[in-house]
Amino acid sequence: ENQKTVNKVGFSQTGFADDWRKAMNQSMLIQAAFNSNIELNILDGEDSVEKQIKDIDKLIKEKVDVLIVSPVKSKPITPIVEKAYKSGIPVLVVDRKIEGANYTAYIGGDNYQVGADAASYLASVENNESNILEIKGLAGSSPALERSLGFNNIINKTQNLNVVASINSNWESYSIKDSLRDLLKGNKHINYIFAHNDRLALGAWEVLKEKGLQENVKIIGVDGLPGPNGGIQLVQQGILMATMLYPTGGDETMKLVSMILNNEKVSKNNVLKTIVIDSRNAEIMKNQYDKIAQHQLDIESQQERINRQEQTYSTQRNVLRVVLIL
Numbered sequence: 001e002n003q004k005t006v007n008k009v010g011f012s013q014t015g016f017a018d019d020w021r022k023a024m025n026q027s028m029l030i031q032a033a034f035n036s037n038i039e040l041n042i043l044d045g046e047d048s049v050e051k052q053i054k055d056i057d058k059l060i061k062e063k064v065d066v067l068i069v070s071p072v073k074s075k076p077i078t079p080i081v082e083k084a085y086k087s088g089i090p091v092l093v094v095d096r097k098i099e100g101a102n103y104t105a106y107i108g109g110d111n112y113q114v115g116a117d118a119a120s121y122l123a124s125v126e127n128n129e130s131n132i133l134e135i136k137g138l139a140g141s142s143p144a145l146e147r148s149l150g151f152n153n154i155i156n157k158t159q160n161l162n163v164v165a166s167i168n169s170n171w172e173s174y175s176i177k178d179s180l181r182d183l184l185k186g187n188k189h190i191n192y193i194f195a196h197n198d199r200l201a202l203g204a205w206e207v208l209k210e211k212g213l214q215e216n217v218k219i220i221g222v223d224g225l226p227g228p229n230g231g232i233q234l235v236q237q238g239i240l241m242a243t244m245l246y247p248t249g250g251d252e253t254m255k256l257v258s259m260i261l262n263n264e265k266v267s268k269n270n271v272l273k274t275i276v277i278d279s280r281n282a283e284i285m286k287n288q289y290d291k292i293a294q295h296q297l298d299i300e301s302q303q304e305r306i307n308r309q310e311q312t313y314s315t316q317r318n319v320l321r322v323v324l325i326l
């Protein structure tokens with residue numbers, strides 16, 4: 001019989017807590033399930049640099065065939081990723097970046113473009129003098145830096161729009177609520193909020209609502225996830241004015257993994273597209289995702305039927321064998 005080689009793929013994920021990461025993990029596990037010679041092991045970094053360094057060290061010791069990393073922060077995760085790469089393990093960096101060039105390939109959305117597109121969108125809908133509050137992602141993580149650069153670069157060139165305040169976060173909404181409450185006590189007038197993800201955007205809306213200000217300030221987020229409390233739904237509910245789609249790239253990541261395992265050449269930089277989701281296209285986006293989810297369920301029930309048939313077949317074979325022995 002043919003000996004199949006099983007390739008060990010280890011993924012050091014930043015954390016398992018939020019829906020964006022859950023969606024990414026799920027799409028990767030589905031792709032891995034289609035590929036019987038890939039064994040995908042996803043480790044939960046718990047959004048901690050220390051935990052993630054331990055996780056990557058573990059995957060190096062296990063001698064995985066491909067290492068995937070989404071680094072919590074760029075700088076402190078760079079040395080351990082370099083260690084893996086220099087030991088000969090192909091490294092795929094996803095979503096958040098490391099420093100330098102010691103990795104095989106990167107795949108993720110263009111975060112500079114995400115910020116720039118959010119600003120261009122604002123500039124296209126607002127001609128009056130307006131004040132913006134920027135709510136930033138975790139300092140030291142590349143999407144926070146790049147989203148901010150892209151956003152401010154366009155706003156600085158737009159006469160009527162001004163970023164008048166910014167708040168730092170750890171990507172989660174609880175981390176901004178007190179700062180936002182304090183800011184609203186001051187005399188700064190805010191017309192718009194650009195939040196670096198939809199969880200921060202929703203948190204900001206909740207604080208505005210406490211003060212009855214939710215109609216006065218319009219919010220733009222990032223991620224555009226389908227499902228309950230996802231960005232698409234928040235746009236449909238009018239909680240967000242818009243969200244910038246930031247694809248998880250789970251499917252595409254697994255395709256790159258297969259290419260690397262087949263010794264095919266991969267591009268160093270693989271960019272996933274972003275688009276603006278607002279009231280004009282939110283419903284279309286939702287319908288598309290619903291269809292994909294339905295297809296996924298169909299595939300799973302087909303798979304179950306096949307499994308059942310295989311089971312029946314092997315039972316029949318055993319019965320036949322027993323009959324023959326008798």
Ligand code: FRU
Pocket residue numbers: 014018020021095096141143171196197198222223246
């Ligand atoms: C999920 C997340 C997203 C954000 C991305 C940036 O963990 O916080 O909301 O777009 O990470 O890396």
